[in-house]
Amino acid sequence: MEKTMKAIIWNGKPWFEGLSYGDFPVPEYGGDWVLVRNNVCGICGSDLHFFSGTQEGRFPAKNLPAIFGHEDASTVVAADPSTGFKPGDRVAVEAIHSCVNFGKTCPRCMSGQFHMCDEGMTHIGLPYVRMLPGGYGEYSSVHKDKLIKLPDNVSLDEAALLDILVVNVHAARLGNPQLGEVCAVYGCGVVGLSLVQVLHAKGVGKLIAICKYPYQAELAKQCGASDVVLYNKDTIVKDMMALTDGNGADQVYECVGGSSNAIDDAIHFTTRQGKIIMMGIFAGKPSIDLNAMFMSEISLISSNSYGMSGYRDEFAIAVDMLKHKQVDHQILISHRFKPEQYKEAIEAARGKDKSGAIKVLFERD
Numbered sequence: 001m002e003k004t005m006k007a008i009i010w011n012g013k014p015w016f017e018g019l020s021y022g023d024f025p026v027p028e029y030g031g032d033w034v035l036v037r038n039n040v041c042g043i044c045g046s047d048l049h050f051f052s053g054t055q056e057g058r059f060p061a062k063n064l065p066a067i068f069g070h071e072d073a074s075t076v077v078a079a080d081p082s083t084g085f086k087p088g089d090r091v092a093v094e095a096i097h098s099c100v101n102f103g104k105t106c107p108r109c110m111s112g113q114f115h116m117c118d119e120g121m122t123h124i125g126l127p128y129v130r131m132l133p134g135g136y137g138e139y140s141s142v143h144k145d146k147l148i149k150l151p152d153n154v155s156l157d158e159a160a161l162l163d164i165l166v167v168n169v170h171a172a173r174l175g176n177p178q179l180g181e182v183c184a185v186y187g188c189g190v191v192g193l194s195l196v197q198v199l200h201a202k203g204v205g206k207l208i209a210i211c212k213y214p215y216q217a218e219l220a221k222q223c224g225a226s227d228v229v230l231y232n233k234d235t236i237v238k239d240m241m242a243l244t245d246g247n248g249a250d251q252v253y254e255c256v257g258g259s260s261n262a263i264d265d266a267i268h269f270t271t272r273q274g275k276i277i278m279m280g281i282f283a284g285k286p287s288i289d290l291n292a293m294f295m296s297e298i299s300l301i302s303s304n305s306y307g308m309s310g311y312r313d314e315f316a317i318a319v320d321m322l323k324h325k326q327v328d329h330q331i332l333i334s335h336r337f338k339p340e341q342y343k344e345a346i347e348a349a350r351g352k353d354k355s356g357a358i359k360v361l362f363e364r365d
Contacts, residue, residue: 027137
């Protein structure tokens with residue numbers, strides 16, 4: 001096995017100066033750690049936040065240089081037979097690694113809530129507690145418990161979007177919409193469009209998608225939305241109230257974050273005693289109308305990543321949904337690039353208004 005691999009390397013500086021394409025050491029592997037080749041990797045919005053500097057202060061990068069990429073679908077290259085994997089196995093990579101994978105046992109991880117690890121969550125392809133090189137590099141080392149063999153009817157392209165799907169599985173299980181409830185998905189980038197599919201599969205009938213761009217609205221209909229609203233900051237509350245006969249939505253799934261007023265908007269078009277499920281990561285400290293939320297007894301629920309739901313691994317639930325074609329990932333893939341084309345790829349992901357991007361993938365031969 002060669003000692004170096006080709007990778008897109010981040011040195012901590014803002015885009016585009018901070019990225020380069022070159023040689024990087026192949027991650028160490030052996031024992032419970034399996035070496036995989038990253039065939040496909042998606043560009044996540046959180047990657048773009050790091051590159052633009054908007055994560056500074058919230059998620060400081062401590063492990064540089066860094067190899068990003070946590071939306072990975074891979075092929076096993078080397079594995080100890082005791083892991084249950086062998087070279088050639090096609091696998092989905094569950095990005096979140098917790099203290100259990102490093103020989104520790106905090107109470108939250110032992111209860112299945114590994115995304116809330118007391119030791120700090122290690123995330124493949126994100127420079128948090130540790131740096132586990134991700135899919136922007138040719139190879140990754142992954143703990144055996146964080147790999148799932150792909151069903152024969154699931155392509156590597158589809159599997160690269162599993163990290164998005166499982167985040168939405170977690171949110172839908174936290175929100176737990178009931179028969180007859182009206183649900184709204186606020187923000188229809190790839191996370192929101194995937195969530196529309198999840199809620200549709202869950203049986204939500206009145207499902208409203210709030211979209212920024214017309215091309216997102218068309219896709220939202222294909223994904224199962226019963227109604228779409230093109231976002232207008234001056235009329236969004238009025239538009240939503242009109243669509244819900246003046247009652248508001250029973251549940252609003254917020255998928256915007258950033259510097260938006262999405263939570264405050266949602267408070268004003270959520271029905272009394274309704275729920276807002278917050279999935280976006282916000283910049284600074286957004287201003288929200290707490291009195292309006294209080295008077296309507298609206299619940300604000302944070303949905304962060306994914307973990308176990310009862311005795312079931314939510315990542316395994318997502319794989320199962322893809323296997324049984326309850327969701328369609330192919331319609332969410334808009335652009336494909338080779339890793340050495342990283343500048344064009346990231347520009348397409350950053351400039352959705354010009355590129356029409358939904359999900360941008362890196363693919364290797």
